[in-house]
Amino acid sequence: MKLKKNIATSESGFIFNPATGDSFSGNAMASSILLAMKNGEAEVTIKQNILQKYEVSPEQLDRDWDDWIVQLKEANLLETGSYDGK
Amino acid sequence: MTANKYTNLCIGVTGLNANDNPGPGVAVIRALKEGLGAGVKIIGLSYESLEPGIYMHYLVDKTYQVPYPTAGTENLIERIRHIHEKEGLDMIIPNFDAELYNFIKIAPQLKKMGIHTLLPSIDQLLMRDKVNLAAFGRQNNFHVPGDYKLSTEADLKAAAGELSFPLVIKGKFYGATVAYTLNAALNAFHQLGAAWGYPVIAQQYIxxxxxxxxxxxxxxxxxxxxxxxxxxxxxxxxxxxxxxxxxxxxxxxxxxxxxxxxxxxxxxxxxxxxxxxxxxxxxxxxxxxxxxxxxxxxxxxxxxxxxxxxxxxxxxxxxxxxxxxxxxxRHSWDDVVDISEFQQFSALGEL
Missing domain, CATH: 3.30.470.20 (ATP-grasp fold, B domain)
Known part of the structure; x- marks a missing residue:
């Protein structure tokens, strides 16, 4: 339900899954969202921060968020199911 | 805290062929030098004169040619006795599959000479052999790909019927080819059989x-x-x-x-x-x-x-x-040595 706890991320957007050896390159946005997820921030909090910081509608953000979660699932970076940080 | 009893050991190591099909010897020596210190003396045991480790004098103190496994245990023990007399071996670490049988056989003699080894038994060696691996997996509840031993072309056709393509065609000791058609499988079967003997193994592709x-x-x-x-x-x-x-x-x-x-x-x-x-x-x-x-x-x-x-x-x-x-x-790196070194090892079997 959460980002796997041992996923390593860097400020440059590099993501490493030590369980599988998979690595990914993300942009600065991906890096900051992953950091927030690793810190256990709730989905709603992360979205609020993005809405405050960027010019994006809530509807567009929801669609992008769903797409993001699908990508994380496909990359095997989530514990199980969807992200539901507290 | 590496005790003194380890820092001056003399260790024989095989598998100096750090080439595109690398033996483990050079990596083993690197780990030994790092863990036991530069004082440990490494004696390379080499089969061929172009094994790169022979010429890595910063890792290998001296290298001796040893007889191929097919020469048998008597020749091997005689050669090691000669090396031991000159160098005072404390231990040998064999690193090739094909030489292990002989080293396991002579381990008791080596021990009497004061040369230590840490090796599996012959039974352990055989149970994981490619030919026996599927049966070993079944007996011990491991997932092992299905396989079929091939001695004839007819066996290969039967294997294809049972396991379906693609098949991994494996040599008895070395080599593997993924074959997507019967023709490709037949080619691999003949090539690997000629190189390594029979049976050749057809393994389910995972x-x-x-x-x-x-x-x-x-x-x-x-x-x-x-x-x-x-x-x-x-x-x-x-x-x-x-x-x-x-x-x-x-x-x-x-x-x-x-x-x-x-x-x-x-x-x-x-x-x-x-x-x-x-x-x-x-x-x-x-x-x-x-x-x-x-x-x-x-x-x-x-x-x-x-x-x-x-x-x-x-x-x-x-x-x-x-x-x-x-x-x-891993990377490739061209070491340059004088031809005299190659000449000496080729002619005298020592460097």
Whole structure:
């Protein structure tokens, strides 16, 4: 339900899954969202921060968020199911 | 705290062929030098005069040519006796599958000479042989790809009917080809049979992620060390040219199950394929250190040093952690030596 706890991320957007050896390159946005997820921030909090910081509608953000979660699932970076940080 | 009894050891090491199908010797020596200090004396044991390790004088103090395994145990023991008289060997670490049978056979004689080894038994060696691997898997509830022993073309057709294409056609001792058609499988069957003898093995093809595990068994059903590595770059010979240590309890459990089932004594490598359903298929068990063993040392578990200590009779506390995310990237490098060195080794069998 959460980002796997041992996923390593860097400020440059590099993501490493030590369980599988998979690595990914993300942009600065991906890096900051992953950091927030690793810190256990709730989905709603992360979205609020993005809405405050960027010019994006809530509807567009929801669609992008769903797409993001699908990508994380496909990359095997989530514990199980969807992200539901507290 | 490396005790003095280890710092001046004289250790014979085979597998100096650090080429595109690398033997583990150079990596083993590197780990030994790092763990035991520069004082340890390394005696290379080489079969051919162009094994690169012979000329790596910063790692190998002296190298002696040894007879091919087909020459038999008498020739091997005589050659080692000669080397021992000149160098005073404390230990030998064999690193080739094909030489292990002879070294296991002469281990009691070596011990009488004061030369220590840490080797599996003949029974352990045979049970993981490619020819016996599927039966071993069935007996011990491991996932092992289905296989078929091939002695004739008719066997290959039967194997294709049973296992379906693609098939992995494997030589008895070495070599593997993925064949997608009967013609390709027939070619591989004839080539590998001519090179390595029969039976050739047809193995079910498993699609997935290639993972290797380097481990060191204590001979009592436990592992002293386990380090899994995901292959990141694979050569056309199927060798890992880059890889990264990974952390997955399922892999540790698998290696522990293997040690428990076999009471394996000494180093071994498990070649694993993780399929889409997360099944861990054992493709091969290599009865020695892998060529990438220095990565295990760099990740915190120096298996060659542990082997030395175990062979010398020390009780070793099993490792319980290593660093995941350590990457190795193999590379080629041209060492330049005078022709006289090659000439000396070729003519005299010593350098």
């Amino acid at each position: 699609k997935g992620t290639e993972i290797n595990i380097a481990a060191l068994g204590d001979g009592k059903g436990n592992n002293i060390s386990i380090v899994p590595m995901r292959k990141l770059y694979i050569t056309d010979k199927g060798k890992a040219w880059a890889g990264v240590t990974i952390e997955d309890p399922a892999l540790i459990k698998l290696a522990n199950s293997f040690a428990k089932a076999t009471h394996w004594n000494g180093p071994y490598e498990m070649e694993i394929m993780r399929d889409g359903e997360d099944h861990l298929f054992i493709l091969e068990i290599n009865p020695r250190f892998p060529a990438w063993i220095y990565l295990a040392a760099a990740a915190g578990q120096n298996q060659p040093v542990s082997l030395v200590k175990m062979a010398m009779g020390e009780d070793i506390i099993p490792f319980n952690e290593y660093e995941a995310g350590k990457l190795f990237i």
